[in-house]
Amino acid sequence: MLELKALHDQFGYDITESRFRDNRRFLVPSAKVYHVLEYVWRELGFDTLADLAGVDYLEYPGATDRFGVVYNLVNSVTGERVIVKTHLNPPDLELPSVVPLWHAADWMEREVYDMFGIKFAGHPALRRILMPEEFTAYPLRKDYPLKGRGERHNFPVITRAES
Amino acid sequence: MAVGLPENVFLTKLDAAASWARSNSLWPMPFATACCGIELMATAASRHDMARFGAEVMRFSPRQCDLLIVAGRVVMKMLPVLQRIWLQMPEPKWCISMGACACTGGVFDTYAVVQGIDRFIPVDMYVPGCPPRPEQLLAAIIEMQQKIKRTGTTFGREFAQRQTPSGPPPFDRDEVRRLQEATAVPGLEIYTPPNTTIGL
Numbered sequence: 001m002l003e004l005k006a007l008h009d010q011f012g013y014d015i016t017e018s019r020f021r022d023n024r025r026f027l028v029p030s031a032k033v034y035h036v037l038e039y040v041w042r043e044l045g046f047d048t049l050a051d052l053a054g055v056d057y058l059e060y061p062g063a064t065d066r067f068g069v070v071y072n073l074v075n076s077v078t079g080e081r082v083i084v085k086t087h088l089n090p091p092d093l094e095l096p097s098v099v100p101l102w103h104a105a106d107w108m109e110r111e112v113y114d115m116f117g118i119k120f121a122g123h124p125a126l127r128r129i130l131m132p133e134e135f136t137a138y139p140l141r142k143d144y145p146l147k148g149r150g151e152r153h154n155f156p157v158i159t160r161a162e163s
Numbered sequence: 164m165a166v167g168l169p170e171n172v173f174l175t176k177l178d179a180a181a182s183w184a185r186s187n188s189l190w191p192m193p194f195a196t197a198c199c200g201i202e203l204m205a206t207a208a209s210r211h212d213m214a215r216f217g218a219e220v221m222r223f224s225p226r227q228c229d230l231l232i233v234a235g236r237v238v239m240k241m242l243p244v245l246q247r248i249w250l251q252m253p254e255p256k257w258c259i260s261m262g263a264c265a266c267t268g269g270v271f272d273t274y275a276v277v278q279g280i281d282r283f284i285p286v287d288m289y290v291p292g293c294p295p296r297p298e299q300l301l302a303a304i305i306e307m308q309q310k311i312k313r314t315g316t317t318f319g320r321e322f323a324q325r326q327t328p329s330g331p332p333p334f335d336r337d338e339v340r341r342l343q344e345a346t347a348v349p350g351l352e353i354y355t356p357p358n359t360t361i362g363l
Contacts, residue, residue, distance in 0.1 A: 132240045135239075147274060149274075152275060152278065155242055160329075
């Protein structure tokens with residue numbers, strides 16, 4: 001059972017907890033997030049990374065930070081679930097990769113990088129996973145237009161005479 | 164007959180004979196990327212049975228096909244594949260754009276989805292619907308057969324004249340306006356449209 005007090009003793013008092021029904025969310029500064037995740041995996045047995053997602057808080061009511069990265073952890077023995085969150089602000093969009101802890105993080109971190117441009121230091125192959133390699137924008141950022149910036153029209157046109 | 168032909172001999176034009184043969188043995192290349200692909204499979208299956216119209220030989224190699232059926236939405240990453248498949252198909256060849264997404268992008272008016280394949284490859288027949296019923300696809304195939312019989316030539320002369328794209332210009336007017344209003348990002352050459360003046 002992960003208690004806030006244990007995290008405070010280990011990592012200092014800038015970690016906060018919030019609850020919604022039975023969800024327990026721990027907000028961790030980005031500099032400490034790898035150590036916290038390593039601690040909850042090694043010491044408390046959270047052996048499954050169920051989800052890793054990025055959030056863009058641009059124009060979100062009450063938000064003070066631009067990006068969030070959310071780790072959804074499960075202890076497969078006890079069934080306990082914990083959500084670890086961290087916030088990031090440009091231009092420093094870099095987090096340590098958690099692939100050494102959970103291999104499941106590989107493609108999820110690539111997706112977060114593809115959609116939000118958040119880099120994960122130490123990732124084995126941080127390439128785009130959904131968008132084409134030559135795509136240069138990060139489409140899930142809120143300042144990117146829904147219809148794109150013309151990338152979807154930027155292809156050669158084949159007519160009957162030349163095919 | 165007046166010219167004195169035997170009963171088992173008839174006269175026709177070579178173009179008409181070739182087109183008749185081709186139209187009754189279309190070999191479709193299924194390019195199924197979404198739910199339209201399921202309807203395409205249903206069209207080929209026993210209840211609707213595309214074999215009644217000679218189009219049952221689905222080949223998954225473009226070299227063996229002469230009818231491309233694009234069933235489903237095509238995204239940016241898939242369009243080069245689609246164009247390559249189209250170029251790999253031997254002449255004479257035709258293309259059916261099946262469903263709202265392949266024809267116009269459908270409800271997926273987003274950054275990654277191509278807004279109609281006819282902007283980038285030639286399309287001969289459009290099938291509306293989301294997804295179309297198998298009957299609609301069969302109707303399109305019958306219509307396609309009639310079109311081949313009507314316009315087909317032995318050596319595909321009719322294709323050489325079609326030098327304009329069958330679809331709208333690749334840029335929408337409102338998108339061009341938005342591009343001009345948007346602040347340019349230096350160093351991102353993909354944002355620079357190749358032919359922004361089209362359609363203005």
